[in-house]
Structure formats: structure tokens, C-alpha cells
Amino acid sequence: MPGASTAIDREVENTIKEIEKTIVVPIPDDVPRLVIPDMGVPDDDILEQLESRRDFGATSWEDGKVSGVVYHGGKDLVDLTNKAFALFNLSNPLHPDVFPGLRKIEAEIVKMVLDLYNAPDGACGATTSGGTESIIMAVRAHIIWARKHRGISNPNMQVFTFVFPTTAHAAFEKAVEYFGIEATRVPVDSKSQKVDINAVKRAINRNTCLIVGSAVTYPHGVADDIEALGKLAEKYKIGLHVDCCLGSFIMPFLKEAGFPAPAFDFRVAGVTSISCDTHKYGFAPKGSSVVMYRNKTLRHCQYYTITGWPGGIYASPSIAGSRPGSLIAGCWAAMLKMGKMGYLESCRDIVGCRVRIQAAIEVMPELEVIGDPCASVIAFGTASSSSRLNIFAIMDAMKTRGWILSPLQHPECVHLACTRLTVLVTDKFIQDIRDAIDEVKAEPEKYAKGSAAIYGMAVAIPDQTIVEDICNGFIDTLYEV
Ligand SMILES: Cc1ncc(COP(=O)(O)O)c(C=O)c1O
Incomplete structure (x- = not known):
């Protein structure tokens, strides 16, 4: 009804205005910077303004009362990673010829995380900017793999479905929307909040390229039954991605720390890829994650290459072109220190x-x-x-x-x-x-x-x-x- 929709629009507008009031708050004595100043600003003034903006109205995470967000926060680690940033401030892994040491650092991060996840010989991976990118990359790799290796010529992306639990991270929904593929959301058991394995089985069809489990889920911190999902993946010869973005550097240590430890890694035969966020419980600075694959064939399906571009033959592993080497150095330093x-x-x-x-x-x-x-x-x-x-x-x-x-x-x-x-x-x-x-x-x-x-x-x-x-x-x- 036209009248009703105008009233709703007005309410939406009012709500947004209320949100704006809580978010766009003026900072006292702060100089707005809306155009690049004609003359450069002195360093001290820049740093002073940065500090004042950092401190303004910030929730003090230091007292441990914020869920997630800052996972370590120790001064020693912050100091070390800051130094690592400074050393690699200008570096970019897009240019391994210019920054050969950075290439080695990045390769070692992937290798160390593969080791943590009991990866078999031939397994491999890549670093990304975070959990969302790792997940999007794994979904892409499985779509391309299905196109190339399941004999479907001239495929329409819509023909590939993938099946994931409703508790899987929103990044999977994002991937579905970005790639324009179909997906089946599978319910979880209302008591355990683990994905209903029979429902996964029922949802698999001949176009399915990927099923998903989490270890652990973002909402409830629950590990899906990865062994059961692995059996399905093997039986139907499809991929199984385990989202360990949040489980990151907790899941691999549960058993030794004396807690019940569900299966989560490459020891489960059907697992084809895993995402692990170094920037969560790996305590790396923000902007760092690793996506792992059981074999190079799958990792190749993640890459993007264009050979006839006037800008030259171009190849990059993930969504970004240029990437900050400083974050990679910070991640490596955090892992070695811990x-x-x-x-x-x-x-x-x-x-x-x-x-x-x-x-x-x-x-x-x-x-x-x-x-x-x-x-x-x-x-x-x-x-x-x-x-x-x-x-x-x-x-x-x-x-x-x-x-x-x-x-x-x-x-x-x-x-x-x-x-x-x-x-x-x-x-x-x-x-x-x-x-x-x-x-x-x-x-x-x-x-x-x-x-x-x-x-x-x-x-x-x-x-x-x-x-x-x-x-x-x-x-x-x-x-x-
Ligand atoms: C289980 C899980 N997967 C993926 C993500 C996405 O990670 P990011 O925010 O680094 O993109 C999160 C983030 O909390 C998560 O908990």
C-alpha cells in the first residue's frame, strides 16, 4: 500500500538517523580533513591527531571485557609485530623478484600452518587477508575444480550447488552471492547445534561440488561432525571445506591441553580444504589468514591468470593484486614468538x-x-x-x-x-x-x-x-x- 510504504520509508530513515547519531560523533578540537592539505602537515601534528582519534570514545578492550576482537593484546607481542611491520613497510608479495625474503616468509607461514593441521605430502595453501577471503577462495577453487575436473563443458555456474549448515559463517553466503551459485542451507540439530548429517546427505545432488563443516562455528563455538562429513565427501567424490577460521590455533592444541578434541583437520580423509585465521588465535595482526588444500590441483583452481593482457602476463593467487608485506611479516613474527x-x-x-x-x-x-x-x-x-x-x-x-x-x-x-x-x-x-x-x-x-x-x-x-x-x-x- 503506497501510504504504508511511505510511512515505513520514514521510519527506516529515522532509524538510520538514530544510528548515525551514535556513530558519526564529533571529536572535540579535532581538525576535519576533507581535502588533501595544500601544504604537508608536520609529522608531530599528524601523529598527535592519529593518537587523539585512536583514543576518542574507544571501548577499552584492554580490560578483557570484549568478546573476541583482540585475541592477545600483550605489549611484547604488539611491540615485536610493530617492528616487523616497519621492516617490511614498503614490501609487496606481488613482486617476489623485488622482495625475495618476503616470499620466503609467506611460504613458511603456509608451511607452518599446514604442519599444525596434519597436512599430508602434497598439501599446500595460500595466505589471504582474513577468514572471509579464505572461505571465498576455497569456494572458488571447488567451483573451478568442478568445471575442469568433472567433465562439464561450457558450465553455467548455477549448475554447481554447495551445501552448508545454517550456522556456517556468513562468508559462505557472501561467496554464494558473489559467484552466483546455488546453495542448499542445511539445518542444525537444535540441541547440539551441529549440522544434521542426514540432511546434508539428502541435499547432495549430482551438481554438488562442495559441502562445509565448521570447527568451530562462529555463533555457538560448536564443531560439526567432520568425520561424518568426510565420509559423505569421499562417497560422493565432492569437496569438504572445514572452516577453522575461529578454531584456528585452538583446535590443534585441544587434545594436548587436556580437553575433548573432535576431528577437524586433514587426518579426516574427505577433507579437501581448510581455512585457518592466523589473525584470531594465531595472534597475528589483523589482515591475515591461511587457506589450505589437500593437493595442488585444487590450489591451482584458486589462482587467477590472464596471459594476453597488454599489461603483461598476470597471475595472482587470491582476490587482491598488491598485498601488504608488512602484515605477512607481522604474522610470521607472532607465530615464531608464540x-x-x-x-x-x-x-x-x-x-x-x-x-x-x-x-x-x-x-x-x-x-x-x-x-x-x-x-x-x-x-x-x-x-x-x-x-x-x-x-x-x-x-x-x-x-x-x-x-x-x-x-x-x-x-x-x-x-x-x-x-x-x-x-x-x-x-x-x-x-x-x-x-x-x-x-x-x-x-x-x-x-x-x-x-x-x-x-x-x-x-x-x-x-x-x-x-x-x-x-x-x-x-x-x-x-x-
Ligand atoms: C567461523 C568463522 N569463519 C569465518 C569468519 C570470518 O573471518 P574474518 O572476519 O576474518 O573475515 C569468522 C569470523 O569471526 C568465523 O568466526
């Missing part, structure tokens, strides 16, 4: 922190743990017996205590990705969550309008394009000066 013993200790502390928080939540009658977490992430919602208590109101009450938790939906819950910084405030978290619950119970109205209202509205809106409009408006605000 060493396997450092990662083992981190795994023990971080997963130990999740286990303690889980045990505490399990005895809180108002809350229930979602799924069967095995690594660093714990998700929880309100127990069915406390259905009038809103988990997002509790999340907001935690925010007033300095905690930034991540909201999740289907089912409604929140999660905490424990880091080395959370380890130091485990008891504080347990105490604060107890207090937050009591506060929301005592004053339910106090937090009724915040995240609880937003998420309640988002779920209730029948037309999800309205939510998409708000998301687009949100991204627009990020570029407002």
Missing part, C-alpha cells in the same frame, strides 16, 4: 576460561547454554522456564558493566569468544552476569527499549528488505565525515 608451547598454554587458559564460565552458567536457572561448545566460544540464552527474561536486556545490562557480548539470532542468544584477556577476568564475568540477571529481573523496564527492542523488531518485521535497508544505511554512516 611457539607451539605458547599456543598450547594459550589454548589451556582460554578454553579453561570457557569451561569455567560454562559450568557457572549451567547452574544459573535463568540461563541455558546453547549447543555443545568445545573450544573458546560460549553461547547462552534464557532458559525456557525464564522465557519472560530477555537475553538482549541482559546483554545491555552487561554493557553497563563494561562487557561487550555479541547478539545472535535463531535462536536468540548471546556469545562470548574468550581471549587471553578474558582469562584474567573470568570470575568478574561470572559475578557480573549474575548481577545483570538480578538487575533485569528486578527492573525489567530498564532495558526493554535497547537491544531487546531492536532484535524483537528485526525478528517481527515480515519484510526483511526493510532490515536490509537499515543495514545499508548503517554502512553508509561509516563513510560519513
